[in-house]
Amino acid sequence: MxxxxxxxxxxxxMPTLPVRSKKKAAQPMLPGLEPESTQPETAKxxxxxxxxxxxxxxxxxxxxxxxxxxxxxxxxxxxxxxxxxxxxxxxxxxxxxxxxxxxxxxxxxxxxxxxxxxxxxxxxxxxMDALPMGVRVLMSVEHIGPYTAIRLYQELGIETVEQLLQAANRKQIRQLAGFGIRSEARLKAAAEQILTHKNTNHSLGGAA
Structure with a gap:
């Protein structure tokens, strides 16, 4: 299944906003010839x-x-x-x-x-079964959903948590559109947490 x-x-x-023209000085009008007040029509x-x-x-x-x-x-x-x-x-x-x-x-x-x-x-x-394995691996990292995982996979070729950490250390993630220093730092911290936990479990298993 x-x-x-x-x-x-x-x-x-995001519609293009109309350019507002500068207000002209009010001109005296003859009685009965005042211009009708018009409301700007909302652009469709x-x-x-x-x-x-x-x-x-x-x-x-x-x-x-x-x-x-x-x-x-x-x-x-x-x-x-x-x-x-x-x-x-x-x-x-x-x-x-x-x-x-x-x-x-x-x-x-x-x-x-x-x-x-x-x-x-x-x-x-x-x-999920149709997504590349690398994308599914990245989705296991905190703060990474399917869209972010696909972008990291396609644009930076990241397939593992180790590669994610390397890309963060090289400051490559922040270069992508929509990312920045803070988002890169969050992903770096999440990757480090996973790898630290993984190494700890490996050490405990070896000691046993």
Missing amino acids: MSIMQVTQTIHF ITNRQIAEVLAGIAEMIEGQNGNPYRVQAYRNAARGVLDLTEPAANILERGERLPIPGLGTRLNQRISELVTLGSMTINNGFC
């Missing part, structure tokens, strides 16, 4: 922006050895959004489904969540 680990991630969309996420998020999620799932069918589903959705003849945000605001062939109900809801909240929550199921 295969072991599946469920992991939840939230993808946040565009189809291209939605497609970029979907394509990015597809790349992320693929890079994490995720389900290839889910990868294809997100890519198809990205292409479908680009092919729409009107903004997806308008369609979803009317309570309608996006007219994209093959788009599932769940992914349609995810896109609606992105349009409404500016974020999208996805669930990834990792088949």
Whole structure:
């Protein structure tokens, strides 16, 4: 029986903020000709922006050895959004489904969540038996989940706790995007703890 680990991630969309123009000095107006006060309209996420998020999620799932069918589903959705003849945000605001062939109900809801909240929550199921042994070894280290383990394995070629400690001593981990001195120090301490415990048990076993 295969072991599946469920992991939840939230993808946040960061829209480009409009550039604020400097306020002009107030000009005297004739009675009855005052300009109407207008509120700035909240910018809606565009189809291209939605497609970029979907394509990015597809790349992320693929890079994490995720389900290839889910990868294809997100890519198809990205292409479908680009092919729409009107903004997806308008369609979803009317309570309608996006007219994209093959788009599932769940992914349609995810896109609606992105349009409404500016974020999208996805669930990834990792088949533990399908992960490389090195990734599973790294996941036994404190502070290392499946995503971090896969990145360390793929980007630095780390497969053992010993290699993890060596990479930390060489200050290689902090060079990865999303890591820093503190996170590297935490992983180093966790690796040292495992190796110290391992060596202690080995010494006790030899003494017996």
